[in-house]
Amino acid sequence: MKKVEVSCNIIKDILPLYYDDVCSHDSKKMIEEHLSECSSCKLELESIKGDINISKEDINKNKTDINVIKKMSVSWNRSRLMSFIKGTIIGSLLIFFIILGYFGLFHWNITSVPTELVKITNVSEMSDGKIVYYSEINDGYSLNNLKYDMDKEGNFYITPLRPIIKQEVGEINLFEKGYEWIDIREQELYRGQEIKSIFYGTPKDKILIWKKGMELPKTSKEIENMFSY
Numbered sequence: 001m002k003k004v005e006v007s008c009n010i011i012k013d014i015l016p017l018y019y020d021d022v023c024s025h026d027s028k029k030m031i032e033e034h035l036s037e038c039s040s041c042k043l044e045l046e047s048i049k050g051d052i053n054i055s056k057e058d059i060n061k062n063k064t065d066i067n068v069i070k071k072m073s074v075s076w077n078r079s080r081l082m083s084f085i086k087g088t089i090i091g092s093l094l095i096f097f098i099i100l101g102y103f104g105l106f107h108w109n110i111t112s113v114p115t116e117l118v119k120i121t122n123v124s125e126m127s128d129g130k131i132v133y134y135s136e137i138n139d140g141y142s143l144n145n146l147k148y149d150m151d152k153e154g155n156f157y158i159t160p161l162r163p164i165i166k167q168e169v170g171e172i173n174l175f176e177k178g179y180e181w182i183d184i185r186e187q188e189l190y191r192g193q194e195i196k197s198i199f200y201g202t203p204k205d206k207i208l209i210w211k212k213g214m215e216l217p218k219t220s221k222e223i224e225n226m227f228s229y
């Protein structure tokens with residue numbers, strides 16, 4: 001066969017075939033001849049070898065990983081005790097989530113009552129400085145909790161809370177209608193911060209009860225007596 005001058009580009013194009021040993025005998029000869037004289041194409045071949053070696057390593061590693069998982073699942077399935085435990089755990093988790101769901105929906109007080117359902121009246125100041133107000137929620141559902149919160153600006157929030165699934169007002173629960181008091185001095189002491197205003201509701205939906213400098217009428221004797229124990 002006549003010796004032909006081939007360009008490096010052609011050689012580089014067919015080098016992968018040469019590496020995989022799928023090219024013709026003539027091509028093979030041609031490439032080998034070229035490689036013996038051309039260091040650039042030699043380097044190219046080395047880099048192909050390098051690439052393929054890395055991916056071969058990866059494949060082997062993956063195979064080992066799969067084997068480990070297979071072995072794990074085999075021993076897992078083999079052991080009856082393990083499947084018993086597995087069943088118990090799944091069963092317990094299921095019960096746990098059902099209970100959690102029940103308490104979450106019926107007993108977890110996370111929804112705040114919209115202030116359009118709330119009426120705040122008779123705000124007054126007791127002789128010891130506590131602030132008293134009358135709150136009324138008239139939508140027929142129970143109020144389950146009052147949460148006290150304060151932001152950095154000194155805004156104090158009294159947030160009325162109920163669960164996602166609200167309960168109808170019972171006979172005994174009088175939380176929905178009645179007088180409540182808030183001890184400003186005690187709260188300031190506890191939070192180490194001055195209270196500048198008191199709101200009923202949340203920062204987004206609120207009714208102002210009191211703010212600094214606001215003059216409040218004195219609490220009547222009758223109501224004052226209600227809170228003296």
Ligand SMILES: [Zn+2]
Nearest residue numbers: 008011038041
């Ligand atoms: Zn070359």
